[in-house]
Amino acid sequence: MSEAALDQTPATMLSIRGLNAWYGESHVLHGIDLEVPEGQVVTLLGRNGAGKSTTLKSILGIVPKRTGSISLMGVETIAQKPFRIARLGAALCPEDRGIYATLNVRENLELPTRINDSGLSTEQILDLFPNLRERLHSPGSKLSGGEQQMLAIGRILRTGARFLLLDEPTEGLAPTIVEQIGNTIRNLKEQGYTILLVEQNLRFAMSVADHHYLVDHGQVVDRFDRQSIEQNADALLARLGV
Numbered sequence: 670m671s672e673a674a675l676d677q678t679p680a681t682m683l684s685i686r687g688l689n690a691w692y693g694e695s696h697v698l699h700g701i702d703l704e705v706p707e708g709q710v711v712t713l714l715g716r717n718g719a720g721k722s723t724t725l726k727s728i729l730g731i732v733p734k735r736t737g738s739i740s741l742m743g744v745e746t747i748a749q750k751p752f753r754i755a756r757l758g759a760a761l762c763p764e765d766r767g768i769y770a771t772l773n774v775r776e777n778l779e780l781p782t783r784i785n786d787s788g789l790s791t792e793q794i795l796d797l798f799p800n801l802r803e804r805l806h807s808p809g810s811k812l813s814g815g816e817q818q819m820l821a822i823g824r825i826l827r828t829g830a831r832f833l834l835l836d837e838p839t840e841g842l843a844p845t846i847v848e849q850i851g852n853t854i855r856n857l858k859e860q861g862y863t864i865l866l867v868e869q870n871l872r873f874a875m876s877v878a879d880h881h882y883l884v885d886h887g888q889v890v891d892r893f894d895r896q897s898i899e900q901n902a903d904a905l906l907a908r909l910g911v
């Protein structure tokens with residue numbers, strides 16, 4: 670057996686080094702360093718305004734001014750345009766979910782461009798989220814928060830992206846829906862997807878993720894694995910202010 674076959678270390682999906690980002694004159698990220706191994710779920714935790722969403726947007730190239738290094742599947746993307754980064758297989762599910770109010774569920778699902786043939790079919794997405802099947806002809810404006818979130822996740826699965834960036838998918842949702850989203854994330858991980866998740870809900874983050882980064886004032890200030898986050902949960906809740 671070759672050495673490569675014996676090596677069980679997962680490949681690196683994302684490696685960020687010294688990421689700085691600005692909105693106009695406002696300097697928001699101050700040297701973020703983080704790694705996301707392929708096939709794992711990693712969370713960014715932190716208070717409001719810490720820089721979590723800006724980190725996700727920087728990975729997709731949609732923050733105008735960035736410096737440092739963002740390597741996606743070994744490709745340096747810091748100077749790449751968003752459409753090129755998307756073609757590498759990364760997709761963002763934004764905090765506002767980005768559902769078109771006047772389009773129905775099917776139209777919202779089928780709107781984004783596919784980047785390859787490995788995207789899920791509409792049928793496969795409806796199998797994953799049966800609630801959406803019943804709402805196929807309802808406009809986006811008539812969906813509940815949970816249905817909108819499922820549609821937003823389903824939509825990026827259709828594109829063929831294998832690296833999913835989810836910005837607060839549980840925000841404002843009822844506990845049963847949060848549980849469904851958790852099951853979906855675990856299911857996607859089993860299917861080999863890599864997920865970077867922004868979360869305020871620590872218990873939820875702990876139930877789905879392999880590693881966690883704590884972001885504060887635009888920097889990574891701590892890192893936890895499954896075991897160390899359990900041991901530090903109470904202190905962390907206080908640090909998150911929740």
Ligand SMILES: Nc1ncnc2c1ncn2[C@@H]1O[C@H](COP(=O)(O)OP(=O)(O)OP(=O)(O)O)[C@@H](O)[C@H]1O
Nearest residue numbers: 692695697715716717718719720721722723724867
């Ligand atoms: N489009 C923008 N223009 C100017 N400043 C922005 C913009 N978006 C975010 N900011 C500022 O950048 C900082 C980081 O915001 P970011 O949204 O990344 O934080 P966050 O950790 O995701 O928190 P939240 O959960 O509140 O979104 C905050 O001070 C925020 O006010």
